[in-house]
Amino acid sequence: MNLKKFFATICAASLLIAGCGSDNAAKVDETSQEAIIKLGMITHLNASEKQMEEYFFKVQEKSRAKVLNHVPKFYDNLNLMIMGIESSNVDQISVYECVANYLMANNNKFEVAKADWISGLEDNFCFAVKHEDTALTADLNKILDEMKSDGSLNKMIDEYIINVDKGKTPPAIELPKFDGAETIKIGVTGDLPPLDFVDTDGKPAGFNTALLAEIAKRLNKNIEIIQVESGARAAALNSDQIDVVFWSIVPVSDVFPADVDKPEGIDLSKAYFKDNITHLKLKE
Amino acid sequence: MEFSEVIYKIFLKDGGWLTILNGLWVTVQISALSLLLGTLFGSLLCFFRMSNFAPLRIFAQIYISIIRGSPVLMLLMLLFYGVFARTGISPVIVAVITFSMHTAAHVAELLRSALMALDKGQVEAARTLGFSKIQAFKLVTLPQLVRIAKPVYQSTIVNLIQWTSVIGYVTITDLTRVINNIASRTMQPMITITGGMIIYLAISYLVYGIFHWTDGRRAQ
Numbered sequence: 277m278n279l280k281k282f283f284a285t286i287c288a289a290s291l292l293i294a295g296c297g298s299d300n301a302a303k304v305d306e307t308s309q310e311a312i313i314k315l316g317m318i319t320h321l322n323a324s325e326k327q328m329e330e331y332f333f334k335v336q337e338k339s340r341a342k343v344l345n346h347v348p349k350f351y352d353n354l355n356l357m358i359m360g361i362e363s364s365n366v367d368q369i370s371v372y373e374c375v376a377n378y379l380m381a382n383n384n385k386f387e388v389a390k391a392d393w394i395s396g397l398e399d400n401f402c403f404a405v406k407h408e409d410t411a412l413t414a415d416l417n418k419i420l421d422e423m424k425s426d427g428s429l430n431k432m433i434d435e436y437i438i439n440v441d442k443g444k445t446p447p448a449i450e451l452p453k454f455d456g457a458e459t460i461k462i463g464v465t466g467d468l469p470p471l472d473f474v475d476t477d478g479k480p481a482g483f484n485t486a487l488l489a490e491i492a493k494r495l496n497k498n499i500e501i502i503q504v505e506s507g508a509r510a511a512a513l514n515s516d517q518i519d520v521v522f523w524s525i526v527p528v529s530d531v532f533p534a535d536v537d538k539p540e541g542i543d544l545s546k547a548y549f550k551d552n553i554t555h556l557k558l559k560e
Numbered sequence: 561m562e563f564s565e566v567i568y569k570i571f572l573k574d575g576g577w578l579t580i581l582n583g584l585w586v587t588v589q590i591s592a593l594s595l596l597l598g599t600l601f602g603s604l605l606c607f608f609r610m611s612n613f614a615p616l617r618i619f620a621q622i623y624i625s626i627i628r629g630s631p632v633l634m635l636l637m638l639l640f641y642g643v644f645a646r647t648g649i650s651p652v653i654v655a656v657i658t659f660s661m662h663t664a665a666h667v668a669e670l671l672r673s674a675l676m677a678l679d680k681g682q683v684e685a686a687r688t689l690g691f692s693k694i695q696a697f698k699l700v701t702l703p704q705l706v707r708i709a710k711p712v713y714q715s716t717i718v719n720l721i722q723w724t725s726v727i728g729y730v731t732i733t734d735l736t737r738v739i740n741n742i743a744s745r746t747m748q749p750m751i752t753i754t755g756g757m758i759i760y761l762a763i764s765y766l767v768y769g770i771f772h773w774t775d776g777r778r779a780q
Contacts, residue, residue, distance in 0.1 A: 355740060355749040362750055382747040445745060463731075467744050474741035478579035478733060503737070508729045511637060515645035517731065 312345050315555065316357040316366035319350045321404065321510060321524050322539040334531045339393030346391070353467040353506050358383075361558060372399065372551040374437045378470045379556065381442040389557040398528040400547035401471070404521040406513060407541045412460070412520070416545040419494045428490065433549060436483035440470050448481030449489045451499050459498040462488060463518035465506040471549070472523060474503065484522060487548065510539050570746050571755060583738030584759065590652065590734070591721045594659035598720070601660060602667025609672055620668065627665035633726045635662065640730040651730045659724060666716050674709040675701075714771045718764045725760070735759060 320328060325348075332348050349366050351357040354375070360366050368389045371379065380386050405413045423429035436446040464484055466474040475481035480501050492499040504512045512518045524544055525537050538544055571577055608620035627635070636658045644654050678701060686696040728737035739756035743749040 353740075353744075355743045355753075358747065359749045359753075379747050466741050469745055469747070473745045475745070476574040476576040476579060478582060478738060478741070502731050503728075503733060503741075504731050505729045505737075508637065508641070511641040512731070515641040517641065517645065 312347055313368055314366040315346045315348050316360050316369040317348045317350055318354060318357060318370075319352055319506075320537045321521065323537045325350045327536065331532050331536065335397065335529065336393050338531060346393075353465070355467065361556075364558075368555045368557045370394075370553055370555055372468075372471075373554045374470060374551055375468060376554040376556055378440065381440075385558055386556045387559050389555040391555050394553050394555060397553045398550055399553065400526040400528055401523050401549040401551070402526055402547050403545040404513065404524040404539075404542050405519070405545060407543050409519065410543075413543050413545055415495055416491070416520075419491050420546050420548050422494070423490065429487075429548060432483065432486050432490070436486050437470055437549070445473065445475060446470055446482040446486075448475055448477075448479060449485040451485065451489050451501070452492050454492075454496055454498055457497045459500050460492075460495075460520065461500050461502055461518045462520045462522055463502050463504040463509055463512050464522040465509065466503050467506055468523065483549075488522075510542075513542065566746075566748055566751060570742055570748055570752050576742065580735070580738055580742075580759070583733060583735040584763075586652075586732065587721065587724055587735040588763070590655050590659065590724050590727065590732075591717075593656045594663055594724070595717060595720060597656065597660035598663025599667050601664035603671060605664055605668035606671040606675070609668055610675065624665045624668055627662055628669070632658065632662045632723050633729060636726065636730060651727075651732050655724070655727045655730060655732060659720060662723065663716065663720050666719075667713070670709055670712045670716060671705070674705050674712075677708050678704055710771065710775075714767060717767050721763055721767070722760065 317328070317332075319325065328350070329348055332346075336346060346368075348370075349360070351360055354371070357366075357369050357371075358379075361369050362385070368391075376386075376388065380388075403413075403416055405416065420429070423432075440446050464472050464480055466472060466480060470482055472484050473480070473482055480503065485501070488499050488501065502512075502518055504518065509518075509521045513521050526544060526547065527536060528550065535544075571580065605620050605623065608616040609624065611617055636655065639658050640651060640654045682700050683696050686700045687693070691699065724734060725736040727734050728740065733741075735756065739752055743752040746752065
């Protein structure tokens, strides 16, 4: 008897749930002609998800896209975002072009998703330094300027980011050591290949080691690379566990304010790299 | 790309498995040290908690309720980025301190519950028969205490090993961090994280196995 009752309740409950579900789905279809696309994005260093969402809708509005059908969903890092799209929590993911190329070369499940409104959307990559460390920021800016004018920065970007062989990882560059010189601690996440990643031997490699080795050489100072979880980067910087956060984003757009992702009391260096934003989706 | 090829690329290529072993070693070291210190401190805490001297008892009560009621990641970040921020203490030591503190609270409670499960009359009887306090503890209380506390202690150890997976937040490269790095580099997070989970599962079963083995030896 009890069993019968139990099954009856379950059936009733499932009918109820199914009924509600189909109701909701019908409503969504009526209100928007184009289907909503859930878009995965990486949480920023400082800008809150709500802020980012507001700007995000502004960019869509400004573009010629008639329907605001991209809704952002935020992930802590690239890994989680890829898992999100693989389990269809989101339909598309927003990544940098170099990351997208690397991703497609290593995981053949992905392809580029077309979205007109993102064309021309770019982000600058900078160092984040504490506001008190004005000397360090000035040094970094000076070296970046020098490297830009003598072309070594562009060469590095070509070698370690743009022209990475398909399916390969760029090599690690050894950091120079100066006895008795002071040490700058640089926090990296290891979450954004080919810019920032950790090689099979457990040590950071690729563009970040190349750039940091060059900076160490020009500064005549030791550089120590410390890997920090991306969620703990701001805390690490504020508590002096690291002196520099290796990548911080400054959007290049008239909609986004330049300091949208700048935490209080922190200065950003000049940009060392600029990349377009691309959307990826799973192959059908 | 074939599945076996992906597995090879993720876990074996260019000595990647050595890096995983290094990460595993860091996890095991921190867990073992924290377990040792935590058990010692936890026993002391349990002694405080059961004592008749009110200040000690209240201190233990407050300590246990705060530590058991807060997430260990918060405690870890607070200690590393707050309390020990500018002291230059290595993150591994901060992690060991944090996890010892955390384990101690749990061990204190599990010991207390085991002590409360014991029959007080037995100790009284032993005392009447002329055993000293220490003898009564060693010969009557301790053997039963070990038997009652063992299953809970074993799950505390397994929990501790899993809690240590957050130490990537304080710049330590443990097993979880290594797995995350590999996932980022190979862009295959699903498979890599499943592999990492299997490794954690294997350690847990190793712990269960050791306990099971010691049970079997006692029975003989």
